[in-house]
Amino acid sequence: MARPVLRLATRFTRRTRATAWAIAFACMVLVGAMSLADGLADGIGSVTNRIGSGPAVYLQGNELLSSAIDSATLSNVTGDFVAMRAHVAILEINGLTLSVFVVALESYHGGIGTIVFPEGPRNVSLDVGLREQIEAESGMPVATSGNVSLFGLHLTDLPIVAPPPTRPDLFPDNWAYVRPDLLIAMNATQGGPVQAILADAPLDPAVLASLRLTRLETLGAIGFVRGSIAEVQSSLKLLALVIAVVIGLLVYAAMSLEVHARAREIATLRSLGASPATVAGVYEAQAFVLALAGAILGSALGIVAAHAVVSFAPVLGLPNLVILSPPIVAVGLALLLSLVAAGLAGLVPSRRAAVLVRTKGAVPS
């Protein structure tokens, strides 16, 4: 019985062949679209990697101000870098109350941190832009002392000192600078962690992984384009979901018709000794075979279609940065989606086939 059952499960009729083609076209769209989007991301990546994008800035998460890197782990980071702490504070000076960004920098060399600026433990250095703002708003020179509120604490009579002698081009000129010690002394929990690590050269990937650091692209145009392509790629996830639903509906319709059309055949099988589970298995397997054949064919069509689009784009005068690579993820997703959708969609028709013999109309005359 096993061999005929296998042959029944793998037979293709005109109806199921059409369904397999429909699944193939659906998978072609998915694989082709994902290949093109991934190819564009690869192409843009290869171009942007050749553009110097300034110092490497690393943080935890995607927002520098809410990043919190454990300062105890910084000694494990090899190479020279600067640990940056940044917080929002309230500055009271010249009779003004301003919301300012307070930054503390600590240079690391060989795993040892050094604080060079400002010199005094309670000193607050106001950069030139912030000084100009204060002078413009208050109409008087910047005072020599001020109050700072941070982490719920209010520090009074802090010495206000000159702007930093050097400032990286990376930073604006309207920050206030304090020593990291001051932040830690005010609140070790909030002031202790480092918000970002700044390095001239990219850090060791193993260190990045262990500290769960991600790179902040400080050259926005590159980040913008990369992020935009990521948006396109994430939109394709919705397309994958739609295609899974389409495949499910196609398989459900095809298998329902198949079961309906073969009611007599099913009754004959049962009379020959096939159990309900065997009958259900035949039609469930048929759904899987359909989906598998469609997905394989569709993946091949999708790869060909993507290459055709990329090849013909220059002919149509379109610029082309798409670099196609073997779409392993796309093909895997197409196979997985097809099989899962077909498996789920085939459940109801195959169960109906298993119980069909009990119905009056299915009994062979």
Add this chain to the structure above:
Amino acid sequence: MPARILAGDAYLVTQGSGPYSINESLAENLTAQPWAQIVSAEILSLGTVRGEPVVVRAAEPGTFLVLEGGEWVQPAMVSDPTAYAGVGLVRRLGLAAGDNATVVGSSVPRIAFVHIAGIYRTATPANDELLVDFPLGRLLAGLGPAAFHSIRVRTSEPASLLSFLRGFGASVHVSGPNLPRADIASDPPTDERISNLILRTGIGGAPRDYLSTAVAEATSSVRVVAYGIAGLLGVLVAFGIHAVQARAFADRAPAVGVLRAIGAGNRWMRRRLLFESFPLALGAAALGAGLGFVAESWLQPNASLVIFGHEVLVSFDLTTFALVVLAVVATSMLSGLLLLRGAMATRPIESIRETPSVASPQSLEAILRG
């Protein structure tokens, strides 16, 4: 979309090939003209906020909102006028008034922090942008003091605008509603892409040509992907139409045989098919396209498509609607004619026969017999 981001429905003045002209002096002189209703000097930066692509625009908030026809959802707090976020951006990034965020440079490496002081709403792509002040805009864009990227002017007298710019000696390009692009004291632009404006603004702009070219090529290459996906979806839709019609036609195949047996000619059959199926195809296409539009409108903003940091706004466009309907009807007609040709190639007696003359090799009997 780029044109809507840059100009909206106003006249756009951008830098020409001559001396740098888009600056505070030109903006102030334009503002002083009696025919200029609104003048908005602006700086655009491509950047990221919380890992998401965002267009950061430096502009005077009040003027900008009047020009965009927007309104304050949450007006700015007096003490911290650092940045204002559009409702679309707030929704996408989960921002709120009072939040702080990190912004980065556009064509030069920069880090800056902004305090979201207020939230605005517009019915334009600006709804997805971050509005900052000019010093920050210049820091992010790498522009010199007093420089802008563009000046938008709303006026009912574009001829006066052109005349003023010619008299002022500015080297600019001017474009806008019902106005062919005018190049004043300038060669025609070689590249009108938005990235070119943002990253290479002529004299005084960021001189990073490789970056400018790369970004321009990257943004344009998205069209290859978009057209490719559209083409693939078109093939899928065409196959779907053909498959559905083939299934429906299979039931009518004997009727074709009967009609041919009683003397119906090929031309009459084709005409009859087109006559019968055209209204159905037209109705189905209009219904499908209409349902697509309604579904998209219903799903927004929860399932909106975001491209280059801007939500793609759904608006009913009669031309697009008509083209979609036309494409579907044409596909349906073509498919019907192909099916009819196949049916007419079969002899009438074969079409009319209900049972196959030969047992199918895939029948249960054939399989069980091996």
